[in-house]
Structure formats: C-alpha cells, structure tokens
Amino acid sequence: MNKPKLWTKDFISISLSNFFLFLTFYILLVTLPIYALEEFNSSASQAGLMTTVFLLSAIISRPLAGQWLERAGGKKVLLTALIIFSAASLLYFFPTSITGFLIIRLLHGIGFGMATTAAGAIVADLIPGKRRGEGMGYFVMSTNLAMVLGPFIGLTTIQQWGANTMFVLSVIVAIGALLTGLSVKLTKQVQPEQLVIRSSFSFRSFFEESAVPIALVGSFLAIVYSALLSFVSVYANEIHLAEVASLFFVVYAVVLLISRPFTGKWFDQFGPNVIVFPSIILFSIGMFILSISNGAGSFLLSAALIGLGWGTLFPTFQTIAIQNAAPRKRGLATATFLSIYDIGIALGSFLVGLMVTKMDYSSLYFLSAFYVLIGAVLYYFLHVRKSAQQEVTGKKNVMIKES
Template sequence: MNNDQSMEKIWTKSFVFIFLSNFFLFLTFYALLTTLPIFVLEELSGSETQAGLVATIFLLSAIIVRPFSGRLLGDFGKKKMLIISMLLFMASSFLYIGINSLYLLLALRFFHGIWFSIASTATGAIAADIVPETRRGEGLGYYVMSQNIAVVVGPFIGLTLLQVTTFQNLFLVLSVLMVGAIVFTSLVSDPTAAKPSKRKLSVSDLFDGKALPIAAVASLIAFSYSAILSFISIYAKSIGLIEAASYFYVLFAAAMLLSRPFVGRLFDRVGPNIVIYPSIGLFAAGLLVLSIVQSPMMLFLSAILVGLGYGTVVPCLQTLAIQSAGKGRSAHATATFFTLFDTGVATGSYVLGLIATNFGFQQLYITTGIFMIVVVFAYKLMMKKRKETEVKNYKPVKIG
C-alpha cells in the first residue's frame, strides 16, 4: 500500500452524515430492544418467552424483506429508499404509545422491522460506497462505531427514562430522536445512481453467493449475541443489578470504541485471522462470566470482554462479506450479511428465551459461551474453503 492510498480520506461530510443517521436509527432500535422485554413483563403481564418473541417477530420481518433490499436500493436509489424507510420507521415508533396488548405489539413489531431492514441495509451500503476501497476495513470499522455507540446510548436512555417516567413517554422521546436521523440522511451524498433493472427477479438479486458463507458464520455469532440483546436487562433485574445494567452498556461500548482504530488497521494490514480468532475467544469469555455474575464488578468485567470480542468480530466479518462480493455488489452483500445476522438474532431470541424460562439465565449464558467453539470451527472451515476457491480460480499473468 503506497502513502497516497493509505491517506485517502475516510471522514468526508457524507461519511459523517451517514454515520450520524445510522447512529440514531440504531439508538432507537437498541433502546426498544432493551426496554420492550420489560414492557411485556410489567405492562402486558407476559412471560420471558413472550419477551423474546417481541425481538424475534421484529427480526422475522427484517429477514423476509432484507433479501429484496439490494434490488430495491439498486432500482430506486439508496438515498431515496433510505429516506422513505427512515420516515416509516419514525412513524412506527410513534405507534408504540397506544399499544395495550401483546398481539398489537407483535403486529407493530413486524411492521417496524420491515423499515429497519431497508434502512439499515441502505446505510451500510452507502457507507461501503463512500469509504475508500484501500481503507475499507478501517473505514467500515469506524462506520460500525455508530452502532457501537448506539449500543450504549440507546439502552442507557431507555433504562434511565424508565426509572423516572412512563413507557409512553419513552416511546415519544425515541420517536422525536428519529427526526435527527431523517435530517442527517437528507444531507448524505449518495455516490451511486439508481439503475432500474428490467430483468426478472433472480436469486442473485436476493443474495450474494460469495458473501453467504461469511454471513452464515456471522449468524452463529448473532445467535449468542441475542442473549445480550434480549435478556441482559431482565437478567440484571432478576439478580438485583438493574441500575448496574445501564453501565454495562457504557463499558460494552467503551471497549468496542477503544479497540476500533487499532483493530481496523490490523485487519487491513495483516489480515482477518489475527483479529477474529482472539475476538471470538473474548466474546466467549464474556458470556461465561455473565453466567456467574454476583456483583456489579463482575457484570462490568463481562461487558468489557463482550465489547472487545463481539465489537471486533462483527465489523470484521461484515468487511469480509463486502470484499468477497466485489464492486457494485455492496448493497447485495450488506443485505445478505444482515439477513443471516438477523436470522441468528431472531432464532436466538426465541430459543434462548425457552432456555431461560425452563433452566434459568445462568444456564443460558453458559450455553452461549460454549457455543463459541462451534463458531471457531465454522469460521476455520469457511476460510479454508475460501482459500481453496481463490487458488482454484487463480489465473497467472502471462509475460511476453
């Protein structure tokens, strides 16, 4: 890599605006994901399994729509579809204020998930197009920081507001914050133009085949991560650490943010393996520590380990998926990645909800920690197959 390439600018105006737009989108997503399980238990008198279903149904709609997102973004334009989906996501957020039954909540979650799917695919695809190709690992790592920060700000706002006000006021605040996302979205310059396709919808419009193996590994990570997303607030409340749960997300995000610049450069210069294997190990360690939490300090230790592990491995896998897809396929690769990622979270939210209901939260976190062994073998197999494919398709350049 020469000096001109390594100094290509990442933090352009459009990158900053797409960063902020994605931040507000995920802030609302994480705030709702953290507080709605409590809403189900306390306001709707539901069970832990039903609380998990609230996350599952949201992601189910996202999973159904996500494969079509790449084609939609290509046909109508990434920025145009992003603005439309952001507006409908905001409108959906307002509707939570009037919810008074589990069935209405599930229906709204399904509708809400549709627009989250399109919006999050669009922001990721636009970011991939904006970032210089020679600094894609580092640039997308910085972009994912918008989600990393939202991981702490969203739950922190949600759990803090619930201590001083009602769920209805919380939903109102989150809806108003989405206005910020729409403002920043309008300021983004989309570097690609819409290219309507006249051909019939095909499998390649729904999934990127080259990104699928990497996305499959990410889905396994997501399965275990759903134990954090869907149940950490309920778990903390059950062991008398609900106030400490807010700071769990602070340390979780801080660990991700502090490691991000170093990890992104290491990925670009040395390769993915030196980053991904240790990250999976740290994530597993954090989950196992959660299973034996007895004090705020142990909860905070698990937050740091999970933040370092999960916060590193996911952006690295997303970068690999986009790199595998090649030019002009960033939207399809992003859609493929998040389709499988959301599938992992949705499956985990429901399956792990059953484990929590029948065996308790400690067994839940032991199970997800040990499950990381499966992830290691899956990643190793995927990289082996990828290398074999590259060797098979390699064509030496003829000289003379």
C-alpha cells in the same frame, strides 16, 4: 503517502443517521413490552411479540431492499425507508389494542430493515477501499453506542415522565435519522450497464451468494450474543450483582471506543484472519469469566473481553461480506449478511429461552464459552479455506490464459 480521507461529511452523516435509527429501536425495544403489560394487560408472550414481529418484518424486508438497492441506488432506498420508519414512529400514539400495536411494529420493522440495509450499502461506497476495515468499525460503533444509550434513555423516560413522553422522544430521534440521512450526498450513481433486469422470479436473486458463508459464521456466534442481550441482567440479579448490571454494556461500549482505532487499521493492514481468531478467543474467555463471576470486578472484566471480542467480530464479518461482493452487489451483500445475522439473534433468543428452563445461567454461559470456539472452526472452513481455494483457482486460470 497520505491516507484517503475517511471522516467526510457524508460518512459522519450516514453514521449519525444509523445511530439515531438504532437509538429509536433500542428505546422502544425495552419499553414497549412494559407498556403492553401495563396498558393492555397483555400476557408476557403477547408483549414478547412486540420484538418478534418487528424483527421478522425487518428480516423479510432486507432482501427486497437489497435487490432495490441494486437497481435504484442507495439514496432513494434510504430516504424511502426513513420516511416509513419516522411515519411508523408517529403512529404509536393511536392504537387502543395490542393488535393495533403489532400492526405498527410490522410497518416499523419494514422501515428499519430497509434503512439499515441501505445505510450499510451506502457507507461501504463512502469508505475508501484501503480503509474499509477501519471505516466499517467506526460505522458499526454507532450501533453499539445506541445499544448502550437507548435502553437507559427509554427506561428513564417511561419511568419518570410516562409513555407519551417516551413516544414523543422516539419520534424526535427517528426524525433525526431522517434529517441526517437527507444530508448524505452520493457521488456514485447506478449506471445503466449495472442494472440487472430479470425476466422471472428467482429466490437466489434476493441474496448475494458470496456473503452467505461469512453471514453463517456471524449468525452462529450471534446466538451467544442473543443470550447476553436477553439474560445478562437477569443473571446479574441471580448472582447478587444487580447494582452493576447496567454497567455491563457501558464497559462493553467503552472498550469498543478504545480499541476501534487499532482493530480496524489492523484489518486493513494484515487482513481479517489476524483479527478474527484472537477475537473469537477473547469472546470465549469473556463468556467463561462471566460464567464464574462472583463479584463486580470479574463481571465487568467479562464485559470488556466480550466487547473486545464480539464487538470486533461483527464489523469484521460485515466488512468481509461487502468485500467479497462485486461493487454493484454491495447492497445485496449487506442485506444478506444482516438478514442471516438477525435470524441467528431471533433463533438464539428462542433456543436460549428453552435452555434456561433446563439449566441455570452460569451453566448456560459456561457452555457458550466452548460453543464460541466452534465458531473458529466454522470460520476456517467457510472463509479461510474457501478463500485459499478460490485464490489457487484464480492463479491457475491466469496461468492458463497466459499460456
């Protein structure tokens, strides 16, 4: 029996749009703090606000985008978001103060939050149900590749050709996200009976409840991932491995590329538990090896294990969030998952920043290895046990109806 087709034109287009979206994000993520420090003589805390304001606006906009997706469909939300995102990219040439830049970052974050939510919901509809684990894995890999290429391209551009060239490049890449998004054609339309009209404001209407438990697990583990994003290069300098620091996320991405065809298929064939528990263990072992690294070999080995562990966990968790929701709630489920996940990243950056004033990076990563294992317990109680209880309840209800 032939498998349903995964690599359609629309799947490739939305994956490319997501790649360009995140590539713009990472190009600016690593360069704007440098630009703020040099151009405006801002403080380190002001430069850090470049990222904080962006992420906060993205987090706030996602639930709103998720509700809009439920009412209007993915294509309209995606194109609106990408237009906002591209327009904001054009505005970076004009501010003459740090305040002006922060206002643009606020607008840019709104476009980013809406676009990533819409893209996640659209791809969930495009992927055949029997290949959802595999498809989501490949889709998320476009984010991972942007994470590797973005910082390298951004830093190289601003160092070699200056900030204006870097801003031109970010505009070109953002327009690439818009153009590839435009080429996506959705056959599934929102039906009138699927529209939910609410007469009054409800906080719960902005979140999909079924996605919250797995999102909390992802957010819990994202705190450790934020420690890697923020400080792994600093740690490499501390242990005299600065020359291989830039290879950490390259190895991470290469392992993802090699493993993705297998892990996604295993999810579809055997379910998430077969993937999640081993991945958490690999993530923990990777953090432990990182904490005791004293050479390039062990440092890059940790990157490979973390890539195989956390790099597999994130798309698995997002797939679970989507599968647990009703079809018309997938956009809201995507928004819920990503919002709670980003809170973990933001909270982690803050907490880890406080912790490194009290301990060295080696100790931080050593403790993180055991913290990650707690994630397995959290996953069991919030997902495995809860799913089993729901299955038993469902069977009882069926038996009652039949009798």
